[in-house]
Amino acid sequence: MTPRERHVQALWNAVADGDHHAAAGTALEALEEGKGVESVLLGLIAPVQMKVGAEWAAGRMTVAQEHIATSVCGHATEMLVARRPAPATGRSLGRIVVTCSDREWHAFPARLLAVVLQLRGWHVDYLGAQMPTPHLIAHLRSGRPDAVALSSTTTARLPAAHAAVAACHALGVPVLVGGAGHGPGGRYAARLAADGWAPDAGAAADLLDKGVPGEPRPGHRTLEDLPHLADQEYTLVSLAASDIVKQVLFERGALDDGTAQERRETTERVTETVEALAASLYLDDSRVFLDALSWTVEVLARRAPSGSSAVPRLLDALTGRFADFDRTRAFLAEARSATA
Numbered sequence: 001m002t003p004r005e006r007h008v009q010a011l012w013n014a015v016a017d018g019d020h021h022a023a024a025g026t027a028l029e030a031l032e033e034g035k036g037v038e039s040v041l042l043g044l045i046a047p048v049q050m051k052v053g054a055e056w057a058a059g060r061m062t063v064a065q066e067h068i069a070t071s072v073c074g075h076a077t078e079m080l081v082a083r084r085p086a087p088a089t090g091r092s093l094g095r096i097v098v099t100c101s102d103r104e105w106h107a108f109p110a111r112l113l114a115v116v117l118q119l120r121g122w123h124v125d126y127l128g129a130q131m132p133t134p135h136l137i138a139h140l141r142s143g144r145p146d147a148v149a150l151s152s153t154t155t156a157r158l159p160a161a162h163a164a165v166a167a168c169h170a171l172g173v174p175v176l177v178g179g180a181g182h183g184p185g186g187r188y189a190a191r192l193a194a195d196g197w198a199p200d201a202g203a204a205a206d207l208l209d210k211g212v213p214g215e216p217r218p219g220h221r222t223l224e225d226l227p228h229l230a231d232q233e234y235t236l237v238s239l240a241a242s243d244i245v246k247q248v249l250f251e252r253g254a255l256d257d258g259t260a261q262e263r264r265e266t267t268e269r270v271t272e273t274v275e276a277l278a279a280s281l282y283l284d285d286s287r288v289f290l291d292a293l294s295w296t297v298e299v300l301a302r303r304a305p306s307g308s309s310a311v312p313r314l315l316d317a318l319t320g321r322f323a324d325f326d327r328t329r330a331f332l333a334e335a336r337s338a339t340a
Helices: 005-018 022-032 036-056 061-084 108-119 133-142 153-172 201-209 228-233 233-251 260-285 288-304 310-321 326-339
Strands: 097-099 122-130 149-150 175-178 196-198
Touching: 005 061, 005 097, 005 122, 022 036, 022 061, 022 108, 022 233, 036 108, 036 201, 036 288, 097 108, 097 133, 097 196, 097 310, 108 122, 108 149, 108 201, 108 288, 122 133, 133 153, 149 153, 149 201, 153 175, 153 260, 153 288, 175 201, 196 201, 228 326, 233 260, 260 288, 260 310, 260 326, 288 310, 288 326, 310 326
Parallel strands: 097 122, 097 149, 149 175, 175 196
Antiparallel strands: none
């Protein structure tokens, strides 16, 4: 076993046990063995945190255990931050705002980026998870940064991310986006008119090291670049989302069986799937909905088998409700074929 493999295994054991002290000790041991703070963050803590998410999805971690594990990784991160070298005197590389889009609660990737940028000499304003766009804009007005780094882990949050990008551009501030929510290879980033995309914290820092994107030109690719929204299907599906969820879960008896945890899981997955349909219509890309539906089927099979019947009921409810919506109907037809 290599030293890195040994450290990853030790950190995973500490995280799985919810042992903050042991996790911090492992991270500091790796640091003392000659690994730099950035190397420990990206090569040790980041992959362990990714495994936490995989274990939750596989049903081998409860929501509470996943939260504890994330807290342990966060504690180890803060211990490393406390050990980082003192910043060099003189002017910083620039000022970057790092945050998550509205309703995006997965803050760990953004936190990693904030720390890595600080290590490399940037002044960072870290705003954390779930930043409403009006508050982000108020912060930008108080002291204009060189750029905003916006993290989106969940694809269903991309309409909100687009609103944030457009608002930042209106102030002349470029936006770098990142996170799994932008799809494989960042395929949705261009739809949001982002000035750059990166798959992870290390790549984002490397991109900024090459130079901050130039100031967006006035009117730079906003909602007018999504002409399909003129059919209002995204708006109408979004407005009807809560009614659809209630219809599937309560009127059709999808929550009659199973444990309380399974019922909560089913509710969350069905809600996210309807939100993904809305995001799919926003981006005019059926893959958003198909990927979310596949994820729902997989997670319910592992974590809430009693809720698996909610998926065909959901497709039936959506098809009946939006039979006259051309794009929605086409996306739902693809979904039925994919799940047949």
